[in-house]
Amino acid sequence: MINDKLADIIETMPYAIAYHELVKDQCGKAVDFVYLNVNPAFEKMTGLKKNQFINCKMTEVMPEILQSDVDWIEVCAKVAKTGERTTFKQFSKPLNQWYEVTVFSYFFDYFCTIFKEITQDVVEKTALQEIADLAEYLLHHLDHHLHYEKIALAAKNISGARYVGFNLYNTEGTAFRTVSLAGASDILQRISQILGFNPVGKEWPYDPVREKHLVHNEITAFSSLKALTGRVIAPGLVESLERLFNVGKVYVAKILVDNKMLGDFTIMMPAGRTLQNETYVKMLSNLVGQQLEHYKTQNRLLIKTEELEQFFDVNLDLLCIADVEGNFIRVNKAWEEILGYSQKELEGRKFLDFIHPEDLEPTLNAIERL
Numbered sequence: 001m002i003n004d005k006l007a008d009i010i011e012t013m014p015y016a017i018a019y020h021e022l023v024k025d026q027c028g029k030a031v032d033f034v035y036l037n038v039n040p041a042f043e044k045m046t047g048l049k050k051n052q053f054i055n056c057k058m059t060e061v062m063p064e065i066l067q068s069d070v071d072w073i074e075v076c077a078k079v080a081k082t083g084e085r086t087t088f089k090q091f092s093k094p095l096n097q098w099y100e101v102t103v104f105s106y107f108f109d110y111f112c113t114i115f116k117e118i119t120q121d122v123v124e125k126t127a128l129q130e131i132a133d134l135a136e137y138l139l140h141h142l143d144h145h146l147h148y149e150k151i152a153l154a155a156k157n158i159s160g161a162r163y164v165g166f167n168l169y170n171t172e173g174t175a176f177r178t179v180s181l182a183g184a185s186d187i188l189q190r191i192s193q194i195l196g197f198n199p200v201g202k203e204w205p206y207d208p209v210r211e212k213h214l215v216h217n218e219i220t221a222f223s224s225l226k227a228l229t230g231r232v233i234a235p236g237l238v239e240s241l242e243r244l245f246n247v248g249k250v251y252v253a254k255i256l257v258d259n260k261m262l263g264d265f266t267i268m269m270p271a272g273r274t275l276q277n278e279t280y281v282k283m284l285s286n287l288v289g290q291q292l293e294h295y296k297t298q299n300r301l302l303i304k305t306e307e308l309e310q311f312f313d314v315n316l317d318l319l320c321i322a323d324v325e326g327n328f329i330r331v332n333k334a335w336e337e338i339l340g341y342s343q344k345e346l347e348g349r350k351f352l353d354f355i356h357p358e359d360l361e362p363t364l365n366a367i368e369r370l
Contacts (some may be wrong), residue, residue: 009370010038011039012039012042015116016038016040016041016046019036019038030073030076030080047068066166082105084106087101088101098121101115122262123277131332132285137150146296148179149182151180155265155284159253161269163181164183164268165180168243170260174205175205181199187244210232213252214252222252225241227251248269252265252266255288256285262292263289316334329349341354
């Protein structure tokens with residue numbers, strides 16, 4: 001049924017292509033399809049040879065397709081019946097890849113499938129969306145505490161890591177504390193048993209060897225968890241953790257503001273995998289760094305405000321805060337105790353209304369100088 005022109009297209013196209021025929025039951029309903037031809041790119045994509053596909057049913061060669069979100073038999077049968085082309089995205093768990101799949105038909109009950117690998121595009125879009133969602137969340141929670149677990153999970157999703165530790169440094173930079181460990185909730189108890197303590201909340205001492213490795217790069221790669229921890233954790237314990245974590249390379253992404261290290265993401269990758277979306281990991285680190293600095297500023301302001309409140313409340317002198325238009329914004333209790341005016345009576349009123357007419361001109365001159 002396949003003509004020479006179509007056969008030539010199948011063989012030479014850089015995308016994975018397969019040509020199929022529907023398999024129907026006695027009632028004429030499509031229940032499967034067989035492979036009539038596949039091109040070299042299809043062999044490379046699946047890791048199987050052409051003779052493992054030809055005249056074989058899809059349910060026999062690739063039964064995992066039946067577990068996908070797309071009803072392949074229904075979709076392909078519709079295309080083979082109507083001739084209407086369709087395109088959809090599909091994630092292959094066995095191949096760990098995303099594909100854009102196009103299905104089209106030239107002949108009734110026959111159809112072609114074309115697979116275009118789009119993993120990088122999907123991963124980058126997902127990473128960018130992850131950052132956008134986190135930025136929106138942080139923007140709407142400026143006056144709340146940072147959600148450490150949410151931040152660590154975003155770093156895990158963006159980097160493709162198995163686990164991510166989110167660490168914050170103390171003011172002096174002499175130690176850091178692990179505030180979240182994304183991806184390890186199911187095994188955190190076992191980790192705590194191996195170490196003898198829960199790593200979340202643990203303060204780790206300054207390690208000059210670790211610092212020496214990190215000094216020159218925003219993101220530093222380590223061959224293993226053992227290479228990162230050095231002497232901070234006993235080698236035997238680290239080896240046990242490596243077996244438990246089942247991780248390979250470890251990356252440390254610094255969280256910097258004005259070249260000052262506020263924290264880092266310790267990114268533990270699955271064995272044999274490397275860091276994904278390095279640019280977006282750096283973007284996330286910058287976003288979190290700015291947010292950490294904002295919270296520090298907010299906390300400093302809160303302390304100053306509390307100090308001012310205390311100073312205001314206990315001072316026996318008449319104290320007030322007013323705007324340039326002459327309105328009382330804040331007065332202390334001394335106004336009530338000395339002059340008999342309640343705070344409620346004064347705040348929001350123009351203080352010029354309470355000044356003796358003979359004192360009005362020198363008062364206005366004083367305001368102008370201020």
